[in-house]
Amino acid sequence: MTTTTPPVPLTPKDFATDQEVRWCPGCGDYAILKAIQKTLAEIGASRENTVFVSGIGCAARFPYYADTFGFHTIHGRAPAIATGVKLANPDLDVWVMTGDGDGLSIGGNHMLHVLRRNVNVQIVLFNNEIYGLTKGQYSPTSPRGQRSPSTPQGSVDNPVSPAAFALGAGGRFVARAVDTQQKELVEVLKRAHAHDGASFVEIFQNCIVFNDAAFAEFTDRKIAADNQVLAEHGKPLLFGEDKRLGLRLDRRSLSLEVVTLGEDGVGEDDVLVHDERNRVLASLLAQLEPPAFPMAIGVLYCDPAEPYERAVHNQLSAVKAKRQNGDLAALLKGGRTWIVK
């Protein structure tokens, strides 16, 4: 399990542990594991500087399967623990592996704060719209009407949209990907890693046992093209088999509408061009839902700012410089003193 770092560049296999993977056969998590291992190899990550921090849930088992440092913590708290790791050692490359229940239900508060503080970690949220490890209860992302052991008549909760939540929390990198679409997934993960600050990646992950085909209406290969739009910076928001469908802004209602190129006089100039630094556009895209609209995937928003832990350490360095690195003896004798002979 513990080997020294080889001089040659690492391959995806080098990031695999000797532990038997215990996800259900056919689980989307396998695809995500594979994509992360590939990402780590492609970005030239070092094993010793990489830390995976997770909470509780199926997704949270992830650290056991990556031959890096890993910390499987408690339910919902991975963002808080990761914040402490980064504050203590900002040089570490920290990934938070979480799910829809872990990250947005029990850990919703920490998710809000790690994003608004902009701690430089990659947050990968496996969204399967169900509680898997506890055997199938509905989750905060389950649609209304979801039948589950705890909602036999169907859920009457309104779901939260992870990407919209992340944008609302002040996240400065928000992206989406699909577990089975490896090419886009690896691209998105690489972008997330390159982002300076907190990056949030929602992955639509299929739970084959408790919520199979939850995302089929936009991930099924036969219809995916017409029901997904890949957001790429500087490119028009076109989709469909032959890229004849596009997103246009209805200025009167400040909402997006789907248009067909060549119909009703619609040309490519009418179609919105994706600007990943535009938070308003990102919010509009995050809220699109099939069947009326395509699901927006890719990097919806990316607008870096100074990460939290860097600001903290800059403050620390400034005070140290100003007060000549401090001295314990002087500190102990601080304030008003007197001498007893």
Next chain:
Amino acid sequence: MTAPPNTPVPTSAAAPDRVLSEEVVIRFAGDSGDGMQLTGTQFTLETALVGNDLITFPDYPAEIRAPAGTTFGVSAFQIHFGATDIKTAGDELNVLIAMNPAALKVNIKDLGTGGLVVVDTAAFTDRNLAKAGFDGNPLDDDTLAPYQVLKLDIARLTLEAVKEFGLSQKEALRSRNMWTLGLMLWIYGRDRKATTAWLEKKFANRPEIAKANIAALNAGHAFGETAEMPAFVQSRVVDPAELAPGVYRTVTGTDALALGLVAGAQSAGLAIMLGSYPITPASPLLHSLAKLKELGVITFQAEDEIAAICSAIGASYAGALGVTSSSGPGIALKGEALGLAVSVELPLIVVNSQRAGPSTGMPTKTEQSDLLQAMYGRNGDAPVPVIAASTPTDCFDVAIEAVRLATKYMTPVMLLTDGYLANAAEPWRVPNVVDLPRFPVRFRTDPEGFHPFVRHEETLARWWAIPGTPGLEHRVGGLEKAYDSGHISYDPANHQRMTDVRTKRIANIARDIPAQRVEQGPERGHLALVGWGSTFGPVYQAVNQARREGIDVSQIHVRYLHPFPENLGALLGQFDRVLVPEMNAGQLVQVLRSTFLVPAEGLNKVEGKPFKIRELLEAIRARASEGGSP
């Protein structure tokens, strides 16, 4: 205060014209806006500078801006100082300063018979009397008959003293506290230099305010010197206490704790990362440490108590000294994460500044009712060392000891203080840095033969192997781990073995801490008072007094509450009776009874205030006369 007739008046060689007092308890009380905390703090400084021993305790309202003149808006500052060893803030007052009727109403019951009460008559208006809930004016009826009353129109005297500075009446009246301080400094023969310097610095940007306050201070002092005072107001002197030679300063428990954590971290060669969430009375530790960035202290005000401890655990995982600080309700929220730290065996300091509970309880009032929470408040068998500070200055040593245990045994340590210790202040002999213990941490670096849960033979501690170290990549978590390898394990025998080793590792700390000593009195006998935490002062004084009365009683004060010192059980067995005074409904007494099968008896008080010496003395006397076992 007043000597009985025909007794010679004691005097001091240092000040033959003044009456000698051994020790004095003064309380400055007024409205929240009257500046009583500053007045008390300055009186304390001048008192420390003449070499008296002392303890101070502030008592301020929970409300941030309580309506003026109300009883719940009263703010008070108490100082007990003397020529002897001072160990409590004082049972009963010798002097009460009451700046308004509400302050008189709230505090007069604590003034001893014959004690001196100083009032500002200007504040005793019909309106203020009604707000304080007085039917008539206590200055005119017999309410204050048991006391000596010094009635002064402090407002008018202050206005006269500062009139040349052209301040508004409202601003001018703000100096009433300095006038009063001046008078008190005269009564006790104290200097005004430190206060004058402090005022000049504090109001450097508003020189007219500084000058007015200094004028009021001097006027109060001159008034004592020149005015014809009633015979019962005598100028007094309190000789210096016999303190060990050295450099001194005053510290609150919070100050000492912050310094101790920084010193402990330096002894271990670690940076501190404090994760904390604001809560009374623990927040001042966050404030204190936030000011120490030059010593590499990182403070993180987390989004909640859970994130606070989790960030500290994350920091420890990455190789810093993780510290989290809170009070009972916050500690309750930290319980699950504390269990994680137990399971993954990482160092962590958890400070609980206890307050009156349950639930929100009385946040500004002291109590020590979280001992059982500290010892047992987690799911599963999750032992952690628990240690408690006994005095404000003891917080420094206890903090260093907590860091030593946490890093040597790779364990969270629960450090208990309380609202009293956090806020009380006393003189502290500043230690030399070279004399502090050193216990540098050695992180694992060698990949050869490394497994995350391989243990040190003697301490049973695992290696601290931090991210960033090549070849030591490994996974840890809250799931049960296989012995040595740390892989997930559900094996029944392994869980038994891991539970046993976690228990044994903490239990073995008993070998690495000082044997329990007897603070006062013989090591065997009729009665032992066994205390912990901030009851130290009153228990010490009560046992001391009882022993002078010829009662066979000893004092045992327990710093290490889990594990107990190895000899504690045998020591308790040497006494016919064991009495355990606690500011809770009976917690240590329960643990002592169940651990050692001794017939220990509780003496319990939960009034949000420390024990009075008198209460303890009465309990000792009662048991002394009863004799035998209960």
